[in-house]
Amino acid sequence: xxxxxxxxxxxxxxxxxxxxxxxxxxxxxxxxxxxxxxxxxxxxxxxxxxxxxxxxxxxxxxxxxxxxxxxxxxxxxxxxxxxxxxxxxxxxxxxxxxxxxxxxxxxxxxxxxxxxxxxxxxxxxxxxxxxxxxxxxxxxxxxxxxxxxxxxxxxxxxxxxxxxxxxxxxxxxxxxxxxxxxxxxxxxxxxxxxxxxxxxxxxxxxxxxxxxxxxxxxxxxxxxxxxxxxxxxxxxxxxxxxxxxxxxxxxxxxxxxxxxxxxxxxxxxxxxxxxxxxxxxxxxxxxxxxxxxxxxxxxxxxxxxxxxxxxxxxxxxxxxxxxxxxxxxxxxxxxxxxxxxxxxxxxxxxxxxxxxxxxxxxxxxxxxxxxxxxxxxxxxxxxxxxxxxxxxxxxxxxxxxxxxxxxxxxxxxxxxxxxxxxxxxxxxxxxxxxxxxxxxxxxxxxxxxxxxxxxxxxxxxxxxxxxxxxxxxxxxxxxxxxxxxxxxxxxxxxxxxxxxxxxxxxxxxxxxxxxxxxxxxxxxxxxxxxxxxx
Ligand code: ADP
Ligand code: MG
Ligand code: MG
Numbered sequence: 001x002x003x004x005x006x007x008x009x010x011x012x013x014x015x016x017x018x019x020x021x022x023x024x025x026x027x028x029x030x031x032x033x034x035x036x037x038x039x040x041x042x043x044x045x046x047x048x049x050x051x052x053x054x055x056x057x058x059x060x061x062x063x064x065x066x067x068x069x070x071x072x073x074x075x076x077x078x079x080x081x082x083x084x085x086x087x088x089x090x091x092x093x094x095x096x097x098x099x100x101x102x103x104x105x106x107x108x109x110x111x112x113x114x115x116x117x118x119x120x121x122x123x124x125x126x127x128x129x130x131x132x133x134x135x136x137x138x139x140x141x142x143x144x145x146x147x148x149x150x151x152x153x154x155x156x157x158x159x160x161x162x163x164x165x166x167x168x169x170x171x172x173x174x175x176x177x178x179x180x181x182x183x184x185x186x187x188x189x190x191x192x193x194x195x196x197x198x199x200x201x202x203x204x205x206x207x208x209x210x211x212x213x214x215x216x217x218x219x220x221x222x223x224x225x226x227x228x229x230x231x232x233x234x235x236x237x238x239x240x241x242x243x244x245x246x247x248x249x250x251x252x253x254x255x256x257x258x259x260x261x262x263x264x265x266x267x268x269x270x271x272x273x274x275x276x277x278x279x280x281x282x283x284x285x286x287x288x289x290x291x292x293x294x295x296x297x298x299x300x301x302x303x304x305x306x307x308x309x310x311x312x313x314x315x316x317x318x319x320x321x322x323x324x325x326x327x328x329x330x331x332x333x334x335x336x337x338x339x340x341x342x343x344x345x346x347x348x349x350x351x352x353x354x355x356x357x358x359x360x361x362x363x364x365x366x367x368x369x370x371x372x373x374x375x376x377x378x379x380x381x382x383x384x385x386x387x388x389x390x391x392x393x394x395x396x397x398x399x400x401x402x403x404x405x406x407x408x409x410x411x412x413x414x415x416x417x418x419x420x421x422x423x424x425x426x427x428x429x430x431x432x433x434x435x436x437x438x439x440x441x442x443x444x445x446x447x448x449x450x451x452x453x454x455x456x457x458x459x460x461x462x463x464x465x466x467x468x469x470x471x472x473x474x475x476x477x478x479x480x481x482x483x484x485x486x487x488x489x490x491x492x493x494x495x496x497x498x499x500x501x502x503x504x505x506x507x508x509x510x511x512x513x514x515x516x517x518x519x520x521x522x523x524x525x526x527x528x529x530x531x532x533x534x
Pocket of ligand 3: 154
């Protein structure tokens with residue numbers, strides 16, 4: 001799927017300093033009054049905060065061709081089903097994680113989760129259902145042969161896919177600025193029919209509510225497992241409010257540390273209960289809460305497990321009767337190594353056929369069209385070869401690494417990590433390979449760089465509270481940018497029931513300055529944005 005040319009260099013339109021000042025004031029006050037917010041930076045977050053800052057945001061939405069935006073939405077059901085099936089295929093996951101050698105051994109974090117899950121699996125699973133709240137991330141790619149723009153997948157997230165509720169509010173903020181100011185009539189695309197609907201909060205809460213319903217105990221709670229000192233709490237709180245208001249489901253939030261002493265499993269049923277000091281209980285009377293669903297907003301990075309007790313707590317939750325979002329196999333299914341494995345000849349086709357109308361409207365071929373070439377550093381025969389004949393003939397190490405060195409300028413290397421800041425780019429690749437032990441190579445994948453449109457820009461607003469010298473004011477800067485589109489979806493599935501899923505669960509745009517390779521909003525590299533369809 002490709003799109004005709006849009007002149008990206010006309011974005012953003014020129015605005016006067018007065019216009020930028022007025023829009024910045026409207027945008028930031030809207031954000032603060034609508035919970036498009038973060039807790040301010042501080043070494044430890046107080047239990048009852050007294051102030052917020054607005055999330056980093058853009059002043060204008062970013063242009064995305066309508067056909068590609070709609071295509072990304074159409075693909076989501078197939079992606080939901082694909083990753084649900086991967087998570088249910090023990091043999092496949094064992095193979096990818098490396099039953100004998102490989103990721104499981106080279107990567108202590110992934111290996112610990114994988115081995116822990118295998119032990120739980122062997123002892124017997126009491127809860128067959130898995131819940132996934134997913135986000136498939138894309139960039140626009142200009143590198144196609146015919147010069148058209150296409151949609152290419154960066155990665156598929158299966159754990160802690162964040163910024164649903166905040167991105168809904170970022171889209172609403174742009175719609176508000178448009179309704180108020182008409183963006184001063186600066187460009188014809190800025191009109192309401194080009195601002196797509198974004199109802200992420202309701203849709204993601206619906207996924208959690210479906211799991212809760214399937215568990216079958218209406219009075220039970222949903223547990224949010226959260227990181228200590230989390231600043232992105234409002235993105236999570238909006239889901240809690242939606243669950244309570246629309247579904248009458250109560251949420252309790254705890255860290256792994258708290259759960260280490262509060263969580264217990266009933267010996268026979270493995271019902272998960274949390275012991276709560278009555279005064280701290282979310283409801284005034286209960287001291288033991290039954291948990292229907294465990295939603296992880298922590299547990300995806302090694303630093304979430306500073307001690308073996310933290311892993312033990314994760315495994316206790318995994319063994320329980322509660323429905324996990326995600327289970328460990330579903331978390332592992334979101335690894336970059338799985339993404340690379342699926343791209344090998346014939347592999348994704350084992351999970352999704354091309355013309356399986358019963359499944360979805362899109363098939364394996366359509367998914368493949370959204371992929372860049374990927375390979376493992378120990379691959380004897382990578383899918384892309386350098387032009388140099390001598391390098392192609394080289395035999396003194398696996399070609400995967402040799403080719404990655406030769407093609408470094410057009411590649412990114414990725415380990416099995418989430419949360420940003422872990423990848424190695426372009427000219428950093430050859431020296432990095434020198435230091436990478438042989439046995440670790442299997443745990444890394446090489447991926448061709450997606451080439452987003454150049455010359456496109458945006459006005460980015462960062463809260464002064466986090467910028468030295470701004471004394472709590474805001475700074476709006478015009479930058480050349482890259483925008484990443486994320487499409488949310490959810491799936492509730494088991495081998496017995498098959499896959500129930502929802503493909504249109506809202507979307508997210510994060511925009512970063514071109515000078516930064518990575519784009520984490522929480523890490524401060526990028527801002528929350530929305531779409532204007534062109
Ligand atoms: P993480 O799980 O840590 O978010 P990602 O695969 O999303 O890992 O990589 C982080 C960031 O790196 C992305 O948001 C994107 O900005 C950039 N990136 C990753 N892969 C590519 C690629 N193939 N081409 C261009 N940029 C990429
Ligand atoms: Mg990720
Ligand atoms: Mg990412």
